Amino acid sequence: MDSPTCGWGEVRELPRPETYLLGRWEERNWRNVPGPFYGAATDTCWSGRAIAPAHVLYDDEGGQEFIYRQPLTEPEAHQVLLAAWSDPMSGYARDGDEHWTAASVREWWRERRRLLEWIDQATAKWSVSTRADEREAVTGLRDYAAYMAGALPLDLRRYLFGLDQGRVPGDGDMLPEL
Numbered sequence: 001m002d003s004p005t006c007g008w009g010e011v012r013e014l015p016r017p018e019t020y021l022l023g024r025w026e027e028r029n030w031r032n033v034p035g036p037f038y039g040a041a042t043d044t045c046w047s048g049r050a051i052a053p054a055h056v057l058y059d060d061e062g063g064q065e066f067i068y069r070q071p072l073t074e075p076e077a078h079q080v081l082l083a084a085w086s087d088p089m090s091g092y093a094r095d096g097d098e099h100w101t102a103a104s105v106r107e108w109w110r111e112r113r114r115l116l117e118w119i120d121q122a123t124a125k126w127s128v129s130t131r132a133d134e135r136e137a138v139t140g141l142r143d144y145a146a147y148m149a150g151a152l153p154l155d156l157r158r159y160l161f162g163l164d165q166g167r168v169p170g171d172g173d174m175l176p177e178l
Contacts, residue, residue, distance in 0.1 A: 014078075020085050023093030028066075029059055031115060033152065034105045035070030035096055035159055037080050042066075042091035046133050049140060051086060052079035057140045060122045064091070068144040070155070102160055102176070109156060109178050112148060119145050153178055 023040030032038040039056070042048075044063035048056030055076065057068045065087065071077040084092030123141045126134040157175040162168060169175060 014081055014085050017081060017084075017094065020087070020090045021081075021093050021095075022090040025093070025095065025099045027091070028093075029064055031057070031059060031068065031118065032066045032096075033068055033070060034100050034108055034156060035067070036094045037067045037070060037084075038093055038096050039064060039066040040091045040093060041089060042087050043089045045088075046137075047086050048083040049133075049137065052076075052083040053140065054143070055080050056083050057144060058137055060118075060125060068140065069147055069152075070159075072155075097163065100159075100163060102163060105156060105160055105163070106178055109153075116145060116148065 023038065023042070025038075025040070027040035028038045029040065029042075037055075039048075042065040044058075046058055046063055046065075048065040049058070055067055055069050055071060056065050058065055065083070067080065071080045080092075084090075084094075119141050123138050126138050126141070129135055154175075156178055158169055160176045160178070161173060164176065165173075
């Protein structure tokens with residue numbers, strides 16, 4: 001995969017993640033989907049979608065970035081890491097597995113109506129915006145809503161399995177319920 005330009009030239013190799021994944025769990029955005037990666041006190045420059053559009057969105061309160069789809073492949077993880085590296089506030093983290101529990105993942109899922117309402121409100125607001133980046137972010141909002149109605153429940157069940165068993169589920173493994 002060719003690395004995007006992040007304002008500092010083309011990135012071929014990232015520094016060690018512990019030098020820029022400094023987000024704090026207590027500051028994470030409530031819109032982050034459960035998983036290892038999350039956005040906490042990120043910048044408000046709206047650069048993450050340019051790098052990882054299938055994974056990063058912005059809130060409408062301050063423009064902070066959050067993860068709406070966890071990466072599932074190495075190239076996807078690289079994109080998320082690039083987005084994190086480009087954040088001058090170093091507000092991303094990937095220690096979510098140390099904090100999420102089966103109970104908290106299920107609670108997050110039970111509260112999804114709040115998230116869907118926010119998506120609807122932000123979509124209505126940004127669809128008529130004069131800012132091109134807000135209108136583009138509507139694509140991500142719609143993708144997030146479609147993900148919640150489609151593949152996300154299965155991804156969360158797989159994540160719950162991983163939290164409990166410490167491994168990726170195999171074909172014959174029974175996945176826990178949400």
